[in-house]
Amino acid sequence: MSSNNLDALYRSVIMDHYKNPRNRGSLEDGSLTIDMNNPTCGDRIHLTMKVEDDIIKDAKFTGEGCSISMASASMMTQSIKGKTVEEAVKLSHIFSEMVQGKEYEDDIDLGDIEALHGVSKFPARIKCATLAWKAMEKGVKEEKGMEE
Template identity: 75%
Template sequence: MSSNHLDTLYRQVIMDHYKNPRNKGVLENDSLTINMNNPTCGDRIQLTLKLEEGVVRDAKFEGEGCSISMSSASMMTQAIKGKKLDEALQLSEVFSQMMQGKEYDDSLDLGDIEALQGVSKFPARIKCATLAWKAMEKGIKEEQQ
């Protein structure tokens, strides 16, 4: 597949998650709420997680921001549901490596998340892409204390 065709496909995936976000909303009842923002661009997110017995049972987000931050939140909530906490953190580490343009464990099935790999070419946008992931890491680490 040509690079241009792949870029177009990735843009379509990102825009699909932006226009039709998965897991948009707020979880009630015993959920963990994490609020984060990116002051440099104004992106903000409220992530709610339902964590039970060391597993992410559910994840939803609310917020506002650019297509990168909102589509990344949509993709992340899809990816972490049903994962053990350490698996969700490992996925976040792999995503962080991908955003930094580093080699990463490509044996993990990243699904739609791979569409965000081009963001690594735009350092100003990396914080947009990682906002939801940082919120998830913060929530899990708070839960584990």
Template identity: 70%
Template sequence: MNFNNLDQLYRSVIMDHYKNPRNKGKLDNGSLTVDMNNPTCGDRIHLTFDIVDGIIEDAKFDGEGCSISMSSASMMTEAVKGHSLKEALEMSQEFSKMMLGEDYELTEDMGDIEALQGVSQFPARIKCATLAWKALEKGTVEREGQADTDSEENAK
């Protein structure tokens, strides 16, 4: 497949996730909720995760933004389902490497995410693509901090 065909395929995947987002909405009883925005362009994201026994059972997103940020959120919520928070963070790290043009390793279960690789050539759009992933990282850190606090309280 030549570069133009590959570029066209990636564009169609991105637009499909934008026009037909997967996991759009909110979970009523999510165990992890995160909000984040990109003040540069106004994109905003609301993530909700249902985590059972350390595994992401369900993931939803809501928000407003460009096709890159919304399709990335759609892809991310698909990719992390069925994985632990640690695995989801590892996915996020690999995604960040891809966005920065570094060597990266995506697993097969990360779905359509590689379609966003071309965004790395447009520095102003990288924040759009990484918004949902950064929100995932923020939520995980906050959850781990809360777990540490709970453990300390229980130890007293």
């Protein structure tokens, strides 16, 4: 597949998650709640997660922001469900390396989140892409009593 076709495919995946976000909403049942924002561009996220026995059972988000931040939140909530906290944090680190254009562990199927690989070409957008992931990491650290 040519580079132009691949870029177009990635753009369509990002726009699909932006226009049709997965896991939009919030969880009520005593779940973890994390609010974060990116003051640089005004992105805001309210993330709720249900963690039981060190497994992320569910995750939902609300917020507002650019297509990159909202699509990333949609992709993140989809990709962490059913994973252990350790697996989710590892995936977050891999994602962070990827969007910064650094070498990353590529033997893991990243699914839709790979569409955000191109963010590395736009350094100002990295914080947009990683906002939801940082919120997830903050939440699981607080859950484990490892507040920063």
